[in-house]
Amino acid sequence: xxxxxxxxxxxxxxxxxxxxxxxxxxxxxxxxxxxxxxxxxxxxxxxxxxxxxxxxxxxxxxxxxxxxxxxxxxxxxxxxxxxxxxxxxxxxxxxxxxxxxxxxxxxxxxxxxxxxxxxxxxxx
Amino acid sequence: xxxxxxxxxxxxxxxxxxxxxxxxxxxxxxxxxxxxxxxxxxxxxxxxxxxxxxxxxxxxxxxxxxxxxxxxxxxxxxxxxxxxxxxxxxxxxxxxxxxxxxxxxxxxxxxxxxxxxxxxxxxxxxxxxxxxxxxxxxxxxxxxxxxxxxxxxxxxxxxxxxxxxxxxxxxxxxxxxxxxxxxxxxxxxxxxxxxxxxxxxxxxxxxxxxxxxxxxxxxxxxxxxxxxxxxxxxxxxxxxxxxxxxxxxxxxxxxxxxxxxxxxxxxxxxxxxxxxxxxxxxxxxxxxxxxxxxxxxxxxxxxxxxxxxxxxxxxxxxxxxxxxxxxxxxxxxxxxxxxxxxxxxxxxxxxxxxxxxxxxxxxxxxxxxxxxxxxxxxxxxxxxxxxxxxxxxxxxxxxxxxxxxxxxxxxxxxxxxxxxxxxxxxxxxxxxxxxxxxxxxxxxxxxxxxxxxxxxxxxxxxxxxxxxxxxxxxxxxxxxxxxxxxxxxxxxxxxxxxxxxxxxxxxxxxxxxxxxxxxxxxxxxxxxxxxxxxxxxxxxxxxxxxxxxxxxxxxxxxxxxxxxxxxxxxxxxxxxxxxxxxxxxxxxxxxxxxxxxxxxxxxxxxxxxxxxxxxxxxxxxxxxxxxxxxxxxxxxxxxxxxxxxxxxxxxxxxxxxxxxxxxxxxxxxxxxxxxxxxxxxxxxxxxxxxxxxxxxxxxxxxxxxxxxxxxxxxxxxxxxxxxxxxxxxxxxxxxxxx
Ligand SMILES: [Zn+2]
Numbered sequence: 001x002x003x004x005x006x007x008x009x010x011x012x013x014x015x016x017x018x019x020x021x022x023x024x025x026x027x028x029x030x031x032x033x034x035x036x037x038x039x040x041x042x043x044x045x046x047x048x049x050x051x052x053x054x055x056x057x058x059x060x061x062x063x064x065x066x067x068x069x070x071x072x073x074x075x076x077x078x079x080x081x082x083x084x085x086x087x088x089x090x091x092x093x094x095x096x097x098x099x100x101x102x103x104x105x106x107x108x109x110x111x112x113x114x115x116x117x118x119x120x121x122x123x124x
Numbered sequence: 125x126x127x128x129x130x131x132x133x134x135x136x137x138x139x140x141x142x143x144x145x146x147x148x149x150x151x152x153x154x155x156x157x158x159x160x161x162x163x164x165x166x167x168x169x170x171x172x173x174x175x176x177x178x179x180x181x182x183x184x185x186x187x188x189x190x191x192x193x194x195x196x197x198x199x200x201x202x203x204x205x206x207x208x209x210x211x212x213x214x215x216x217x218x219x220x221x222x223x224x225x226x227x228x229x230x231x232x233x234x235x236x237x238x239x240x241x242x243x244x245x246x247x248x249x250x251x252x253x254x255x256x257x258x259x260x261x262x263x264x265x266x267x268x269x270x271x272x273x274x275x276x277x278x279x280x281x282x283x284x285x286x287x288x289x290x291x292x293x294x295x296x297x298x299x300x301x302x303x304x305x306x307x308x309x310x311x312x313x314x315x316x317x318x319x320x321x322x323x324x325x326x327x328x329x330x331x332x333x334x335x336x337x338x339x340x341x342x343x344x345x346x347x348x349x350x351x352x353x354x355x356x357x358x359x360x361x362x363x364x365x366x367x368x369x370x371x372x373x374x375x376x377x378x379x380x381x382x383x384x385x386x387x388x389x390x391x392x393x394x395x396x397x398x399x400x401x402x403x404x405x406x407x408x409x410x411x412x413x414x415x416x417x418x419x420x421x422x423x424x425x426x427x428x429x430x431x432x433x434x435x436x437x438x439x440x441x442x443x444x445x446x447x448x449x450x451x452x453x454x455x456x457x458x459x460x461x462x463x464x465x466x467x468x469x470x471x472x473x474x475x476x477x478x479x480x481x482x483x484x485x486x487x488x489x490x491x492x493x494x495x496x497x498x499x500x501x502x503x504x505x506x507x508x509x510x511x512x513x514x515x516x517x518x519x520x521x522x523x524x525x526x527x528x529x530x531x532x533x534x535x536x537x538x539x540x541x542x543x544x545x546x547x548x549x550x551x552x553x554x555x556x557x558x559x560x561x562x563x564x565x566x567x568x569x570x571x572x573x574x575x576x577x578x579x580x581x582x583x584x585x586x587x588x589x590x591x592x593x594x595x596x597x598x599x600x601x602x603x604x605x606x607x608x609x610x611x612x613x614x615x616x617x618x619x620x621x622x623x624x625x626x627x628x629x630x631x632x633x634x635x636x637x638x639x640x641x642x643x644x645x646x647x648x649x650x651x652x653x654x655x656x657x658x659x660x661x662x663x664x665x666x667x668x669x670x671x672x673x674x675x676x677x678x679x680x681x682x683x684x685x686x687x688x689x690x691x692x693x694x695x696x697x698x699x700x701x702x703x704x705x706x707x708x709x710x711x712x713x714x715x716x717x718x719x720x721x722x723x724x725x726x727x728x729x730x731x732x733x734x735x736x737x738x739x740x741x742x743x744x745x746x747x748x749x750x751x752x753x754x755x756x757x758x759x760x761x762x763x764x765x766x767x768x769x770x771x772x773x774x775x776x777x778x779x780x781x782x783x784x785x786x787x788x789x790x791x792x793x794x795x796x797x798x799x800x801x802x803x804x805x806x807x808x809x810x811x812x813x814x815x816x817x818x819x820x821x822x823x824x825x826x827x828x829x830x831x832x833x834x835x836x837x838x839x840x841x842x843x844x845x846x847x848x849x850x851x852x853x854x855x856x857x858x859x860x861x862x
Contacts, residue, residue: 006543008536009592009676009752041811044821050779051670051682054633055713055725062685062725064634067668070427070435070830073679074821077811082804084677084753089670091425091435091830093823095837100536103417110416110544 005107007100010078010085011036015108027080035098037076040085045073047089157335159278159512163252167245167473168496169401170229170252175298179394192388192396193489196234199380200224200490203373204236207305211369212362214616215308218581219608223373224490225381225397226251226302233397235490238607241481242282242474243306245495249280249470250336251290251302257336264338268294271340271371275312276333277468278512282475282604283519284330285312285319289370293378295390301397303377305370310578313357314517316732317567317577322430322518322663323731325462330517332356345371358567358577405493409447411485412497414547416540419443420533424525426507427669429463429861430518430729434845435669435826436465436507437834438522440529444537451476451530452501454853455839459510461858466510467519467526473500475523475604479530482606483557484538484550503842505856507833514858518663520604524559525671527603532556532673539676542592555589555596555636555675555749557603560664562586562684562745564650567732568658571621580648581611582627582745588643590636590678590751595761596643598630599745610646621655623695624648625706631744632710633772637779638678638750639757644770645684645745649709651738653695659734660741662686667727671746678750685725686743687713692721693738709742754780755800763791833859 003015010023013032020029020036029039046068053063066089074096076086088097172180184192203223207216215221222239224232230251235244254272258264272290277283290304314321314331324330332353339349350367354360385393424438439455459466477495481488488494502509507522535555541548563583569575585599602608613624626649636642652658665671670680687709697718698704704717716723728743735741762782765771767789776782781803783795812820825847826832832843840853851857 006540008539038814040814041808042814042817042821043807043811044817047670050637050679052633052774054682054710055685055687059723060685060713060725062667062683062727064682064685066670066683069827070433071425071669075807075811076677077807079808079811082807082811084755084807086677087674087679089673089680090423091669091832092827093821094423094826095822096818097421097423099421101419101421106417 003111007102010083013102013107015104015111018104022078022080022083024083025078025081027078032102032104036100037086037096039079040076041079043075043077045075047071047073157257160253160256163249163256164280164468164470167470167492169231169405169493170227172398173229175228175300176394176398179391180398182391182395184392184395188388188392189396189399192384192392193400195384196225196381196396197237199377200234200236202380203305203377204239206376207307207369207373210372211307212365213307213309214578214581214611215310216366218584218611219605220308221306222247223305223377224303225377226304227397227401228299228301230255230302231401232492233401237490240282240308240605241490242478242604244474244481244490245477245492246280246282246470246474247288247304247306248492250274250288253279253336258338266292266299267341268292269342270338271343271345272336273339274334274336276335277471277516277519279335280470282471283320283517284333285309287366287370289374291374291378293381295382295385300385300390300394301381303374303381305373305377307366307370309362309366311357311359311362311576316661317358318565318579318661319577320518320565320579320663322464322661322729324464324515324517327513327515330464330515343375358575361574362576400489401491401493404489404491405496407488408480408485408494409497411548412444412449413447414541415444415537417444417446418537420536422529422532422673424529425669426457426465426521426525426665428521428665428667428727428729429460429465430521430663430665431463432861433668433727434831434833436522438508438526438529439835439839440526440533442530442533442537447497449498450501451498453508453526454501454503455835455842456503457507457833458842458844458851458856459505459507459514459858461514461860463861464515464517465519465521466507466514466516467523468516469500469502469509471516471519472508472523472526475527476500476530478604479527479534483531484534486551486606487549503853503856505858511858520561521663521665524603528556528559528671528673532675535675553592553675555638555642555678555751556672556680557589557748558586558645558672558681558746559603560586560666560671560746561602562645562664562728562743563648564741565661565663566620566622566659567661569655570619571654576620580616581609582646582648584608585610585646585745587635587645587681587745587747589672589748590638590640590642590675592751593640595640596748598643599628599646600643621652621658623651623653625651625740626708629708630770632769633775634682634744635747635770636672636674636679636681636750637754637775638674639752639754640750641757641765642672642681642748642750644747647709647742647744649706649740649742651694651740652735653737657734659732660730661732662728662730662743664728666746672749674749675751677753679754680749681747684728684744684746686728686730686741688724688726689718689740690722690736692718693736694718694740695738706740709744712740712742755803759791759793759796763789
């Protein structure tokens with residue numbers, strides 16, 4: 001039996017193999033003690049491709065679009081099903097964020113406690 | 125003290141007496157009783173007092189305590205509702221205020237259930253200051269009937285446009301509690317009208333800076349002091365009315381508290397105020413313990429000082445460990461010597477507590493202890509923990525995005541709990557709320573002949589973030605006060621020489637895209653008439669770098685510019701040509717229907733600027749962030765948004781990959797599926813494996829030419845304007861902006 005913990009809309013962790021997996025397609029992204037991003041595909045975008053200028057960019061400096069010199073959009077896709085797992089807005093070249101760092105021992109302890117019926121009860 | 129063994133005893137006694145005299149002299153002769161570091165850096169409730177121990181030991185039964193707690197809550201709400209009706213400040217009328225009951229030690233135990241809950245952890249410090257510095261000072265003292273007031277954030281407050289009224293409550297000669305009310309007043313005599321001066325270059329440009337002080341005795345305000353405060357601001361009418369309003373609200377709360385004491389006994393009431401604090405802290409700890417341990421990180425960027433564009437980093441790591449939370453903001457940008465966006469640490473904590481009290485656990489009792497299990501780590505001298513010598517009047521520019529950072533990280537913690545039993549009892553998982561006050565401040569003469577300076581309550585219409593199971597709501601509520609209102613245009617136009625040409629209009633494409641989309645903000649197109657002198661101001665960031673974050677593959681929401689049409693009186697032009705209209709500022713800027721007018725856009729940091737009648741100033745509130753992958757959005761929902769003009773045809777096609785039949789406007793389901801499959805294949809072909817991408821992407825330094833403030837990879841090295849200027853994080857110096 002495998003023990004799966006849902007972590008986000010598109011990410012889950014198999015506590016037995018200690019691997020990140022895609023919720024949609026089951027693709028294994030890699031070691032759960034590292035960033036899930038390591039197993040994904042990344043695409044860098046000019047932010048104006050998504051947040052396009054709404055007032056005339058030829059005429060105006062500020063247009064509702066982000067400034068591409070200041071901000072880039074990084075999109076992370078599942079290599080299995082191409083679902084967009086995460087979007088990150090960063091200044092060009094800024095180190096990528098290790099956004100989710102799990103404590104696998106804590107999760108495993110809870111699984112064991114719940115199996116033994118000793119978990120904490122929710123109170124009103 | 126070193127003693128000489130040969131010195132006779134009598135001399136030793138004399139030396140000790142002299143030492144005692146010197147100590148007494150030093151204690152009494154204080155050069156300046158400024159902001160108290162010990163009080164200001166500690167947000168935890170004080171230990172139980174002897175009075176509280178005795179009261180709790182008296183053993184009031186739980187049912188009685190519940191009745192008392194509900195009664196005190198109702199009383200706090202009553203005082204707040206009363207103030208909304210009688211106070212004059214525009215913000216007070218629409219909910220930007222709070223009232224509450226404090227313990228005798230100054231901890232906020234029961235706050236009005238709506239209102240600005242930022243105050244939950246920073247309304248107490250001024251009382252603690254009064255207790256520490258003025259209670260035993262023979263020229264001040266704390267007695268029944270005393271009235272205290274304060275507004276300076278360096279002593280505990282959001283910013284000095286907020287003014288308080290605080291009163292001790294005595295019972296049979298013993299101090300048993302404090303009661304108080306706080307209102308966002310607006311005008312405060314700063315270098316610009318309206319109370320939130322972005323032109324301030326030092327604390328001394330920020331207007332009234334009231335350290336906690338006694339302003340009345342025997343339940344009456346001292347008229348000489350009232351006159352002094354009126355004399356210090358541009359709107360003496362407002363100052364008088366609201367000093368009296370706050371006193372009335374505070375005295376009502378005092379009356380209700382004493383009625384409860386009369387009915388249930390002093391011990392029972394004190395057991396409830398103290399007990400509520402302790403219960404709340406314990407419940408937050410229980411909930412934190414239910415959330416899996418671990419760390420979450422995000423980096424955010426404030427993109428403006430309100431004077432010039434900069435990139436000021438918020439470096440946020442949140443750790444949950446057992447029943448405690450550590451919010452680590454070290455590595456964030458340094459304080460700016462002559463820009464007012466710095467925040468005092470206590471104000472930052474207040475804003476973060478707001479995440480807890482309204483956006484994650486709105487069921488918690490409204491009090492200070494909700495934040496008790498949290499530790500906040502900062503670099504002292506950063507813009508997020510600024511010194512007393514730098515201005516802080518528009519600290520919202522740094523603490524609002526900090527709110528978003530914490531809000532965002534908490535969602536990434538809470539998702540697992542939501543799916544495995546919901547033991548932490550949080551609200552729905554959601555993407556960022558729009559975290560900025562995109563609305564106008566104003567100053568000038570009204571059509572009634574009064575000089576006023578204040579803020580339009582349009583700032584309250586921030587777009588809601590998308591939820592995990594539905595779209596975000598439009599122009600819903602500000603992040604600092606979830607129950608406040610936008611106000612009524614007719615009332616605004618009745619009081620001010622202002623015309624809202626196209627207000628409360630939801631703007632197309634102004635959303636965070638996602639499987640569920642963020643709510644939109646509303647547009648504001650302002651002009652004025654019938655005034656000899658009128659001007660506008662704007663204090664918002666987010667014109668270059670998006671502010672609201674998406675969640676789990678959702679996009680953030682767009683940037684927001686300021687738009688102006690000057691050099692023409694639109695009202696006259698429209699009177700002459702009835703075909704001219706202004707119902708959409710974006711169309712106004714693109715179509716330029718008024719000949720000879722000057723059309724321009726700018727970032728949303730605008731110092732007070734005089735306008736001519738009929739000139740137009742416009743902006744939009746921002747939208748909330750999106751949730752989940754855009755390709756998973758229900759195509760029918762996209763078509764519905766298109767039909768409602770919430771999105772353009774371009775967005776339906778290029779963002780959501782939805783095909784619509786041009787003739788009928790109906791969904792083309794087969795073509796949509798084809799477009800989406802094609803886009804999925806395109807993602808797989810353009811996506812680069814992470815390691816390869818990271819190697820090509822990451823640089824050692826911020827790009828040259830970018831005005832970058834804060835750490836890059838190493839949180840102990842703080843950049844101060846670019847790649848080459850750095851400071852160690854433990855020895856930050858204020859940065860002077862040229
Ligand atoms: Zn997948």
